[in-house]
Amino acid sequence: MSDKAEEFAKQLLEKTDSGKLQWSAFWEGPSENYRADLGDGYSFSIKRVADGDNKVLSFWLTGPEGIVLSATADNLPSTLSAIGKSAFAGSAVFPSGSIPLRALMVENSLEFTATSRFRLFSDLFYTARKNASKEVQAVEKVQELLARLG
């Protein structure tokens, strides 16, 4: 399911970059939340909960009947240490140059998945934030123009 979420996130990124998608900002307590409405009751949301350098990003698709799919990515020390432990175990168990290809592939894929998903969701989050702030600026500008009309 998370592969599908990543595929959607990539598409949303492209469509937002090309100006075809609008995001709106929502704040829920300590989290920063952005939503893009697609119509027919479907919307995508990206949320970030940050505490210092620790960040958890959640991405989900909501349909008319509720959440259809969701995925998360984080940069918590536990995630990073899992990558570090895997790399360390690989080199400690097997002498240099004799690490089985399968072990290397598992280790690399774990690191690649964690890094690429975090980067993708984070890029989408920053893009949504920038897009939503443009929307906020536009609304403020229109309010200002209307106020001038008296």
Next chain:
Amino acid sequence: MRILRYAGRERIRMILHDFFDRSNSGVGLAGLALTVGALWQATGAKKAATEAREAIRQREASDTFSELGALAGDVVQLLQFERSKEAAVRARDLVARIPRDRARFERFLGGDSDKLKEIESVFQGLAVKLSSELFLEERGAVKAAIAAAFEANGELNAVYGRLLARLDKEDK
């Protein structure tokens, strides 16, 4: 009879004189040979000690640049995960270590000394930017920082590779 005895004494004295003269020469020659031998051995030992010291220095240089490469790799990964404080600490470590290690192992570095100055300035720039709270709060900034760190990491590893190649060549 007295004359003969005197001649005999003189003869013995001369024999002894010659004996001591020759033995002195022999001892002198043996001493010279021993001195030359000792000098030769000392020169050989000194050469061996110098070679051993050089081998250790080469090993130290290789280990040092391997560590710098690993540290730069950490900066890349921490930037990818937006852990700016830890990335800043590692970047500052590199800024402190690169000039020190460059000066220490200058003679093994060949033309890469200037390249290291460029790498150092990239990490210095990153360290300064990372000290700002909001630096990694924008997609473009994160992307640029990761790209810069990736490139500097690549350059640093290339310096390490060229250093190993030079050391291999010297070994041969």
